[in-house]
Amino acid sequence: MKDNYTNKTIISPSILSADFANLQQDVEILQEAGADWIHVDVMDGHFVPNITIGAPVVKAIKPHAKIPLDVHLMIETPQNYVESFIDAGADILTFHYEATKDLTEDVIGHIKSQNVLVGLSIKPKTPPQEILRYLLMVDMVLVMTVEPGFGGQTFMRECAEKIPVIKQNAPENLIIQVDGGINSETAQFCKELGANSLVAGSYVFKSNNINEAINSLRV
Numbered sequence: 001m002k003d004n005y006t007n008k009t010i011i012s013p014s015i016l017s018a019d020f021a022n023l024q025q026d027v028e029i030l031q032e033a034g035a036d037w038i039h040v041d042v043m044d045g046h047f048v049p050n051i052t053i054g055a056p057v058v059k060a061i062k063p064h065a066k067i068p069l070d071v072h073l074m075i076e077t078p079q080n081y082v083e084s085f086i087d088a089g090a091d092i093l094t095f096h097y098e099a100t101k102d103l104t105e106d107v108i109g110h111i112k113s114q115n116v117l118v119g120l121s122i123k124p125k126t127p128p129q130e131i132l133r134y135l136l137m138v139d140m141v142l143v144m145t146v147e148p149g150f151g152g153q154t155f156m157r158e159c160a161e162k163i164p165v166i167k168q169n170a171p172e173n174l175i176i177q178v179d180g181g182i183n184s185e186t187a188q189f190c191k192e193l194g195a196n197s198l199v200a201g202s203y204v205f206k207s208n209n210i211n212e213a214i215n216s217l218r219v
């Protein structure tokens with residue numbers, strides 16, 4: 001699956017900003033508007049100070065999703081939930097380095113053994129050097145450009161400066177995804193630095209034309 005993505009920017013709108021009472025409808029709207037993936041933000045109220053959705057909601061969305069579900073786990077002990085999210089239908093499963101530290105390699109191996117793509121994410125205060133040793137093992141690195149936990153926050157440029165450090169040390173086909181405060185301007189900045197996947201929640205859902213909003217991230 002990953003090789004299909006090496007030459008394009010993967011747009012992964014976040015349903016954190018969707019209407020939770022109408023998720024099926026919003027997933028279908030994103031697909032029709034040209035989204036590549038659907039980004040699902042899972043928060044546990046411990047790793048981040050907010051609670052969102054869990055595996056049962058991923059499972060409910062799955063039959064309506066024709067495009068991959070890009071599940072971003074912002075939870076403690078993600079290793080305990082790998083099976084439940086993959087059974088629910090995650091196609092890309094991303095967890096946080098800060099939640100696993102010394103266990104990171106094991107968790108990467110665990111996810112890979114289930115034949116889905118594995119992503120490793122870092123919060124704003126984590127230096128990219130801490131994850132360089134994992135770049136050959138993962139399919140994607142997710143660079144957070146806001147403190148994880150909430151949509152609608154302001155993009156932190158200094159976090160995006162981590163992208164070239166990761167890119168210089170990464171294999172050619174590593175997906176470098178950015179999440180937090182993405183709009184057409186910040187998207188451009190991140191792409192110039194080497195990102196090839198963009199998550200956007202409020203920018204997409206608050207726009208009057210979702211199709212145009214998604215296209216504006218691509219150009």
Ligand code: DX5
Binds near residue numbers: 041151152202
């Ligand atoms: C934040 C989440 C993001 C969030 C982005 O913790 O990981 O995916 O939905 O929202 P915006 O695009 O509004 O910053």
Ligand code: ZN
Binds near residue numbers: 039040041072199
């Ligand atoms: Zn996210």
